[in-house]
Amino acid sequence: MRRKKMEIYKDSLYSFEERATDLVAHMTLEEKISQVGNLGAAIPRLGIPFYNYWSEASHGFFGPFKYRPMDVTSFPVCLAMSQSWDREKIKRVTEAISDECRAYHNIDGDELHMWCPTINMARDPRNGRSDENFGEDPYLAGKLAASYIQGLQGDDEKYVKVIATPKHYALNSSENNRHCGSSNVDEATLREYYTKAFEYAIKEGKAESIMTSYNRINGIPASCNDMLLTTLLREEWGFDGFVVSDCGAVADVYGGNSSNASGQNVSGHCFAKNLKEASAMTLQAGTDMSCGTEHKYNLLQAVHEGLITEDVLNRALIRIFSSRFRLGLFDVKEQVPYSVIGKEAICSTKNAELSVDMANDTIVLLKNDKNMLPLKKEGIKKILVVGPNAIYRELGGYSAGSISKVVETTVNIMALEGIKTAVKDTDVEVLYEKGWCSGREFKGDALELLPGAEINVMGDDDNSEAMLAGIGDILGPDIDFEAIGTAFMSPERHKPEDTDYQADNAMLFERAVKMAKKVDYVIVIAGTDGTTASEERDRETLELPYEQDEKIQKLLEVNNNTVVVITALGSVKGVFLEKAHTILNAHFAGEAQGTAIANVIFGNVNPNAKLTATWYKDESELPHINDYGIRKNDTLDSKSRTYMYFEGKPQFPFGHGLSYTSFAYENMRIGQINLDANDTLEVQVDIKNVGNYAGAEIIQLYVAKEIPEGTVDNKPYRQLKGFEKVFLEPQETKTIVLKVPVCEITFWSYLKKKMIVEPGNYRIEIGRSSADIVCSKIVNISGEWEAPLTAVYAISNRTILKAGESAQLTVTATLADTTKLNYEEYRIKYESSNINVLEVDDDGNVTAKTGGCASVQINVFYKENSISKKVPFVVKCKEQMLKRLR
Template sequence: MKIYEDKTRSAKERASALVAEMTFEEKITQLQNHAAPIPRLNVPHYEYWNEASHGYFGPFKYDKMDVTSFPVCLAMSQSWDPDKIKEVACAISDEIRAYHNIYGYELNDWCPTINLARDPRNGRSDENFGEDPFLTGKLAIKYVQGMQGDDPNVLKTCATPKHYALNSSENNRHNGSSNVDEATLREYYTRQFRDAVLYGHAQSIMTSYNRVNGVPASANEKLLTHLLREEWGFDGFVVSDCGAVSDVYENIVFNDIMNIQSDEKTTGHYYAKNLDEAAAISLSAGTDLSCGEEYQSPLVRAVKNGLISEDVINRALTRIFTVRFRLGLFDEEGDYAYRNIGWDDVCTAEKQKLCLDIADDSIVLLKNDDALLPLSKDDLKGKKVLIIGPNAIYRELGGYSCGSNRIDTTVNVLALDGIKNALKDNDTEVLYEKGWCCGKEFREGVDGRLPGADNESPDAIKRSREADAEEAAEAKELGLSIKQLSFAKNFCLKFMAPGYDYHNITDAIRSPKKFVTEDPDVRADDAMLFERALAAAKDADIVIIIAGTDASNASEENDRAELDLPYGQNEKIEKIIEANPNTVVVINALGAVTGSFFDKAHTIINEHFAGQEQGTALADVLFGKVNPNAKLTATWYRNMDDLPPINDYGIYRFDTVNRKGRTYQYFKGKALFPFGYGLSYTSYDYADMKITKDGSSEASSAFDANDTMVISADISNTGKYDGKEIVELYVSKVIPEDMHDKKPARQLKGFTKVFIKAGTSEKAVIKLPVSELAFWSNLKNKMVVEPGDYVIELAKSSSDIVLTKTVHIDGVWDAPLAAVTTEIDRTIIKTGETACVNTVAVALDTSRVLNAALRPVYSVSDTSVASIDANGLVTAIAPGTALISADVTYNGKTMTGTVPVTVR
C-alpha cells in the first residue's frame, strides 16, 4: 500500500506522499481550476470552480437539475440569525454532496462572499452580508461551518470565502488599488476574513483582482502569508479569482476580448514584467491554485528560467491535496461520512420551509406611518388589490443563482403569485399592471453600433453561442430577463415565437460585461404601460408597487452609476401614490436605493432578492402571517452626495474626499435608514440594563482587559402582535475633546434575537469579552485594549440608542495564542539531504511571541524517516513520509503547528 493510500495517515502526510509520486509535468496539470487526471496514480479529473453563494450553482450536465435557491446573502444577513445561516449552509452542502454522490460533481465551492458593503453602488452588493465586519464575521463563521460540516475527520464540502481583500468596487478591480492605513485594514476590511479562518476554519480562500496598498492581492505576501497563515493559522489552500494572476501583469483575456491595442491597455496591474514573472510572484506569495491557465506554460518557463523553484510548487500542491484528502475524495469506497446523502436530501419539504423561514426573516419594514400594514384579508373581501411593476412577475435570484438560464428551481413563487395565493379564497379581485419595462438597454457592439431588437415577439427569447450553438435560455414565464451570460467573441441572440420571423444579432461584444435582454415586452411603450397602471391605481382599494432593480443595473464587473431606482421608477411611484395614498411600496433591489418618493410614501418594505420563496415571504409579511423582524445590515444614504468616490477605500471621514466618512461607524450625515434599522407591527420597550462580570451577579462599572462583560436588559412587547426583536449592542470609546482620534462613533460588538409574546417581557443577555474592544496601535504594532472609559449601548438601530452605561477599562490584555504556523522550505527531499523548518507563533493581539526565551519544541512522527534538531533543521534518514510538529506554549495555552516531509 502506498502511503497516500493509507487511511490511518494524516491528510497532510498523504498529500505530501502523493505529490512526491508526481512528475514535474503532472504537477503542472494540477495547479489550475480544471485539474487533469493522473490515471497511474488514481487521481481523477477535478474541477475546483463551483458556486454556492445561496444555493448550489454547479455544472449541471444531467437532466435532473433540482436545487434549493435561498435568498441572497445580503437578504439573509438582515435576519441577524447566525444559527439559521448555518442551517441554510448545511442545506446547501447537503445538495452539493448529493450531486457529488450521484454524479461525481466536485466539492469545492467558492463561497461565501464576505467583502463589506461599504458602498451601496458596488455591483455585487447582494452577495455580501452587509457593511459591518463584526456581524459579517459572525455570519461567515456559521456559513463556513455549515458548508464544511461538523465531522472532525471528513469535510462535507470545502468553503472558499472571497474575495480577499478590499474588493468592493467592480469598475476598477482589474487595474485599481484599494489603499488604506494599517488600522483600517485590520479593524475593518480583513476582520471578517480573520473570523472565517480563525473560528470557522475555512479550508480555502479566494484572492481578489485588485491591488491592496499597491500590491496585487494574488501576489500579496502580507495578506497571504503574514496575516492569513501566520496570524490566523490558515492551513488550507488559496485560489486566485479567475484571471487574477494574469492581472498581476495584464488581463490578457480581457484585452483580447475587448480588442484593445497595446497602447490602450488599461486592464492589469503591471506589477510583473510578464506573465511568467506574474505566475512566479503569485505562487511564491501564497496563491496556490490559479483559476486560469497562468500556472501552466508560464510557470514552466518560470521554473526553467530560475524565477521559482519546484519546491514552491510542491508546497502549493501539498496544501491543495491536503484539502482533497480531508474531503474524503480518495476514500470513497465503502462507508464514510456523508456517503448516504442522495436525492432524498435534495429539494425536500424541510429545505423549502427553511428557505421560506429565512426569506420571512429577511424582509425589513422601512415605513408604516399610517399602520396600513398588515393588510386585513377580511377588510379586503369584495375589494380590488392592484399589483404594479415588472419585478412582480420577474424572478431575480441574484448573482450565481440556480434558476437562471435554462436551469430552473423546483419551487418558484413570484411576488404576484405569492399575493394571489394568499388571497385566492378571499373574494378579493387581484389585478396586475406592468407599468414599465426593465432591462431594455443593449450594450455597444465592436463597430460602435447599439444592437437592438425590432421583432415584437412577446412569447419567447432564445440565446445561442456561436461556439457550440448550445441553447442556454428559454422564456418559460412572463418577465424573463436573460442575465449572467458569458459569450464567445461572436454571438447570436434570437427573439422567437410562433408566427414571427427570427431577428438575429451577430455583433461581437465590446466588453465582457453582462448582456441583458429586454423582458418579453421587447418593443413595449413605457408611456402606454404606465398610463394604464395609473388609471387602474385610481380605481383600486389597495395598490402594491413592486419596484426595484434587475441584473442590467448592476452585477459582477458592473457597479451602479446611481442609486435612484432605474427606468424612471421614482417619478412613477410618486404619481401612483398621489393617485392612491393606500399604496405599499416594495423595494426588490440588490442593495440600498435612493429616491424622492421615500418622503411621500407612507408604507415601504425592503425585500432584497429573497430566493425561490420570495413571493410567499412577501405575502406573509403583507398580510400579517409574519411580523417583520429583520433589520438593515447596510446604511441607506439619502443621496449620492453623501458618498465619496466608490474607488476611495477610506472610511474615516478625513480619509474620504467629501469628509463625511463611510458606514455607520464614521458617516457624519443623516442616513435615510441607518444600519440596524427595521420596524415591526408591534412595539418594544427596553429597561433595567445591567452589566456584570461573567460568573458574577453583581453589577459592575470597572473591568480588567481580560474580563468578560455580561450585559442584560428586560425587553417588553407592548403591542398586540407576537414578535422577534433584535437587540443590538454598540460600544464607543470616550475620547477627550482636546484629543484627535480616529476611533469610530460606535461599533457593533454584540446582538441577540429574542422572541417575545405580546404583552410579555423577556431578558436579553449578551456576553462581551473586553478584548473585543481592542484597536490597532501603530506605536506598539499590535492590537491593544486601551484603558479608559467606554460607553456600552443597547439599541434598536445604530441611530436609536435606548439604554447606556459607562464602564472603565484598565489593565493589560494577556492575549492568548491564536496560531502556530510551521512551514518547511523543501517538502520533498532525498536521503541524506536537509531541509529547514520555520515556525511562527502569533497571539490574538497579533504579537509574534517566539524569541530566544520561548522556542518551539520540535518532534517527528516517524524518526526512522527523518530527524529534526532544536533549530528546526530536518535530516532525511530513509524513504517515507513523516509529520513534523512544533509545540508552542504561551500564556498557558499550547498549540501545535505541523508540516509533512517526504523522503525519496
C-alpha cells in the same frame, strides 16, 4: 505469494496531509504543473481523475456546469440573509445547500469546492455585487460568514462535506476598477475593518480555502501580497488551507495591455514583466492555485529558469490535495459519512420550507407610518399589483434560473403569485398591471442570448479549459473549441425576462394609474434587475431604473393606500422614500420570495429583519466608490461612510427595522463598571413585548470610546459588539444577557505595532438600531491586555526528500494582539512521528533517513498556552524515483 505494499497516499491510516505529500511525491514536474489550475488534469497512473475546483453555491448550488438540467433550491442572497441577523438559521440554510451539493456529487460526480461566500464589506451601495455580501459591519458580517461556512463544510470531525472559499480577499468592493485599481488604506483600516470578516471566517468558520481578489492593496496585487497571504492569513490567523486566485487575477499581475476608449488601463497591474514572472511571483507569495491557465502554460519554464523552485510548487500542491483528501475523494464511500446523501436531499420539502422560513426573516419593514400593515383581508374588494418585478424573477448573482442557466429551481413564486395565493380563499380580487417594462431584451438564438456568460469546455486534453468569456490573452493563441453537448431549453424552465420590452411605457403606466384609482389597495413591486448592476459593473446612481421614483409618487397621489415593496440588489434613493408611508425592503429573497412578501403584507409573519447596511439619501454624500477610506480624514473629499463614521442623517440607519408590535427596553445593568483589559463585559437588559402581536426583536449592543472634547481621533462613533434575536409573545418579558470580552474592543496601535485595548471610558449602548439608542452606561477600562498565543505557522523549505538530504523548519508564533514572539520568548519542541524515516533536532533541522512518510510535530509553549502543528515529509526511496522517471 508476497502481498504488494499499499501506497501511502491510498492508506487511510496516514493523515490527509501525509497522504497528499506522498501523492505529490509520485508526480513528475509536468504532472504537478497540470494540477495548479482550477481544472486539474487526470493522472490515470496515480488514480487521479479530472477535477474542476470551480463550483458556486452562494445561496444555492450553482455548478459545476455539467450541461444537463439540474434542480436546486435557491435561498435568499447573502445580503438578504444577513438582515435576519440569525446565525443559526443561516447555518441551517448552508447545511441544506451543501446537502444538495453532496447529493449531486454522490449521484454523478459533481465537484465539491464551492467558491463562496462573498464577504467583502458593503461600504458603498453602488458596488455591483452588493447583494452577495453580508453588509457593512465587520463584526456582524464576520459572525454570519463563520456560521455560513460551518454549515457548508459540515460538522464531521474527520471529513468535510464541501469546501468553502470566502472571497474576494481583500478590499474588493468596487467593480469598475477591480482589474487595474489599488485599494489604498492605512493599516488600522485594513485590520479593523476590511479584513476583519475574513479573520472570523478563518478563525471561527474554519474555512478550508480562500480566494484572492483582482485588485492591488496599497499598490501590491492581492495574489502576491505578502501582508495578506502570509502575515495576516497564516501567521496571525493560523490558516492551513489553500489559496486560489480569482479567475485571471494572476494574469492581471502582469497585464495592462487593455484600454478603454479614453485610453485608460482597464485590465492589469503591470506588476510583473511577463506571465511567467507573474505566475512564479504569485505562487511564491502563497497563491497556491490560479483560476485560469497562467500556471499551466508558464510554470514549467519558470522552474527551469530558476524563478520558482519545485519545492514551492510541492507546498502548494500538498495544500490543494489535502483538501481533496478531506472531502473523502480518495477514500471508499463507506468511510465517508456524507456519501449516504442521495436524491432525496435535492429540492426536498424540508429545503422548500426552509427557503420560505429564511425569506420571511429577510424582509425589513422600513416604514409603517399609517399602521396600514398588516393588511386585513376582510373588507378588501380589490388589490392592484404593479411592476414587472412582481412577475419576473430576480435571484441575484450566481443564482439558479434565468434563461442562460440549465440549473433551475423547482419552486418559482414571485410577488404576484404569492399575493394571489394569500387571498385565494377570500373574496379579494387581485389585479395586475405591469406599469413599465423591465428593459430586458429577448431576441436571437440561444447563443446570442448569452453575452458575457460562462464559456465552459470540459475535458482533460490540452485544449480544454473553463474560463469566463473575456479573459482573452491569457488563454493563448492555440485554444480549440468544439461543440460537446446539448443546451437544454424549454418554455417551462427558461422563461424570457420581458417579452414586451419594446412596449409603450407611457401607455403601460397610464393603464396602471387608471386602475389604481379603482382599487382599495395598490402594492407596487419596485426594484432593480440584472441590467442595473452586476459583476464588473457598479451602479452610478442609487436611483431606481425606469423612472420608478416618479411612477411611485404618481401612484401614491391617486391612491394613498399604496404599499411599496423594494426588491433591489442594495439600498436605493428617491423622493418616494419620503412620501410613501408604507415601505418594505425585500432584497432578492430566493425561490419563495413571493410567498414571503405576501406573508409579511398580510400578517402571517411579523417582520423581524433589520438593515445591515446604511441607506444614504444620495450617493453624493459618499466618497468616490474607488476611494477605500471610511473616515472623513482619510478620503480625498473629506467624506465618510458606514454607520461608524457617517456624519449625516441617513434615509434609514444600519440596524433599522420595524415590527407590527412594539418592544420596551428596561433596566439595563452592567455587572462590572470598572473593567480590566482581560475581563469580560456583561450587559443585561429586560425587553418586553408591549404590543398585540407576537414578534422577534434584535437587541444590538454598541461600544463607543469617550473622546475628550477638542481631541482629534479617528475612532468610530460606535461599533457593534454584540447582538441577539429574541422572540416574545404579547406582554412577555425576557432578560437578555450579552457578553463581550474586553479584548474584542481593540484598536491598531501605530506606536506599538499591535492591536491594543486602549484605557479610558467607554459608552456601552443598547439600541433598536445604530441611530436609535434606548439606554446606555459608562464603563472604565484599564490595564494591559495579556494576549494569549493563538497561531503558529510552521513551514519547511522542503517536504519531499531523498535519504540523506535535509530540510529546515521555520516557525512563527503569534499572539492574539498580532505580536510575533521572539524565539527566546517561547519554548518549542520538535518530534518526529517516525525516527526511522526522518530525524529532527532542537533547532528544527530535519534529516531524511530512509524511504517512507513521517510528520514533524511542532509544539509551541507560551505561558499557559500551547499550540501544536504538524508538517508532513516524504523520503523517496530508489523505487519511487525510478517509477517517477518511467
